[in-house]
Amino acid sequence: MIVALISCSLSAQYSEKKNNQNGNNPAGRVTGSLFDAQTNQIIEYGNVVLYLTKDSSMVNGTISDKEGKFKLENLQFGMYYIKASFIGYATKFIDSIRVNPKSLEVDLGKIFLDEQSIELGNVLVTGQKEMVINNLDKKIINVEKDLTSTGGSAVDVVGNIPSITVDLDGNVSFRGNQNIIILIDGKPSALVGASNSDILNSIPASSIESIELVTNPSARYDPDGSSGILNIILKKRIDGGLNGAVSLNVGTGDKYNGSINLNYRTPYFNFFGSYDSRIMNNENQGNTLRTNNINNSISYLDQQNNGVFKFGSHNLGAGLDYLYDDFNTFTFSYRFRKFGFDSDGIVETSNKDSANQLTNYFERSNVADRNMGGSNYTLSYRKTFDKKGAELTADIILGDFSMNRNEDIVQSNYDINLNPTSNDLEKGLSSNSNEQWTFQSNYINPIEDFGRIETGFKVTLKDLNSKNDYENFDPNSSLWIEDPLRKTDFDYKEQIYAVYGIYSNNINKFQYQVGLRAEQANVDGSEAVTLTAFNKNY
Structure with a gap:
């Protein structure tokens, strides 16, 4: 019995020793410490990684403690090497580290790392602008990457802005009010006197970077846009060297x-x-059916209309910035716009009685072309200061715009058997010319622990002329006869002088601003056909 117990004990000890030799129960450990080779100072948080020599596979890793010491434990028997590194130091390799039953713990002692200078390459940091930025008096919508409007005009871009609606004729309204001022880069459009629809249609969506919707216009802005102000910011690259972009878009329709x-x-x-x-070409078709009941007398109106609408535009812009120093910049820019609307349509009208019998029929064709062009010259100065947010700007702007419209109308009349009876020919001629000078300056000064002060002035000089002529064709004399009752020739001159001041601040998260604006307006108007005139000063 005693012999058997001794035999079992010896067998167990032999088995444990054999297992340790095979590495099945590892107990090896590697220790050391990291120091600066020049200053002999401790290196804390240095990286120490242990690799197996035979295949360079990573076995274990750790960092040095506040005394520079490190410890790698529970290692199997074998040959290893260590890689020690730290930011700003050259990586150091220590090989031929053997862990075996005779050397379970290996102390590498002090490991000295040499400092190393590293020349870093250029670092490019990229980011994306917020889609919508809300400020105290305006909302900024970044539409540069809005793919939904690609190939369209500013009308398509504006139509995607919340609270802005655009009807079928391109008229823009904010919260149901069409009294909106449209600015281009914070300045009046080159198309002086043109409608908001024409201005937006003339700007391609691809040239727009962002749109500022001023929902609460401050005293800095003209009081005309009581509903709001749309400030369209066009793209302008400022990268160094030569750069550019080319785009071509083809859309359905x-x-x-x-x-x-x-x-x-x-x-x-x-x-x-x-x-x-x-370039855009559209075809349109429509049908109108109307029932009239007047004093119990029933009649019907049936209209069929077909037409083609064509639009084409060309926009050219050029300019230069002169960067005098880090604080002063002079800019001259020129922008030319030319665009036109052509339409060709016919409306077939049938009048019928209560028995649905034809009582009258005629066809009215309309061919019209409207061409507009405008130039804008801008000389600007901008000065910044060491104080963040402080700046002084000044602008001299000349806008010149002209519009011509020709319209030919032919009404063909028929009897109830659809036999032609007569033709009525009419012609409409319109021409507008507008010139506007703007002189303005604005100064912003944020004062620490006091608030933000903004002040400036603006002078606007307008000279507009509008002429309309209508002629009817006389088949007896084969001459076009002018219609004096519809003829107009209107001249309008306006001078506005304005100064303003604005103070803004915040109390915790509550922001507020107060402003005061004073204006003097001198207006002269005259109508050459009726020989009437008026003058207003207010």
Whole structure:
């Protein structure tokens, strides 16, 4: 019995020793400490990684403690090497580290790392703008990457803005009110006197970077836009060297759009230029059925209309920035816009009695073309200061716009058997010319622990002329006879002088601003046909 117990004990000890030799129950450990080779100072949080020599596979890793010491435990028997590293130091390798039953613990002692200078390459940090930024008096909508409006015009972009609606004729309204001012880069549009619809249609969506919707206009802005102000910010690159972008778009419904933007930047000058063009052809069809009941007398109106609408535009812009120093910049820019609307349509009208019998029939065809063009010259100055947010700006702007419209109308009359009886010919001629000078300056000064002060002035000089002529064709004399009752020739001159001041601040999360604006307006108008005139000063 005693012999058996001794035999079992010896067998168990032999088995444990054999297992340790095979490495099945590892107990090896590698220790050491990291120091700076030049200063002999402790290196804390240094990286120490242990690799197996035979296949360079990573076995274990750790970091040095506050005394520079590190410890790698529970290692199997074998050959290893260590890689020690830290930011700003050259990586150090220590090989031929053997862990076996005779050397279960290996102390590497002090490991000295040498400092190393590393030349870093350029670092490019990229990010994306917020889609919508809300400020105290305005909302900024970044639409540069809005793919839903690609190939369209500013009308399509504006139509995607919440609270803004655009009807079928392109008229823009904010919360149901169409009294909106449209600015381009914070300045009046080159299309002085044109409708908001015409202005937005002339701007391709591809050239827009962002739109500022001023929902609560401050005293800085003209009081005309009581509903709001749309400030369209156009793209303008400021990268160094020569850069540019070219785009071509083809859309369904016979729509085509192309643009090119170029920019060349030197240490003191920045040259920029752009050109874009849009072509759009639309066909329209419609049908109107109306029942009239007048004093129990029933009649019907049936209208069929077919037409083609064509639009084309060309926009050219060029300019330069002169960067005098880090605080002063002078800019001159020129922008030219030319676009036109052509339409060709016919309306077939049938009048019928209560028995649905034809009582009258005629066809009215309309061929019209409307061409508009405008130039805008801007000289600007901008000065910044060491104080963040403080700036002084000044602008001199000349806008010149003209519009011509020709319309030919032919009404063909028929009897109830649809036999032609007569033709009525009418012609409409319109021409508008508008010139506007703007002189303005604005100064912003944020004062610590006091608030933000803004002040400035604006002078606007307008000179507008509008002429309309209508002529009817006389078949007896084969001459076009002018219609004096519809003829107009109107001149309008306006001078507005304005100064303003604004104070803004915040109390915790509550922001507020107060402003005061004073204006003097001198208006002269005259109508050459009726020989009437008026003058207003207020």
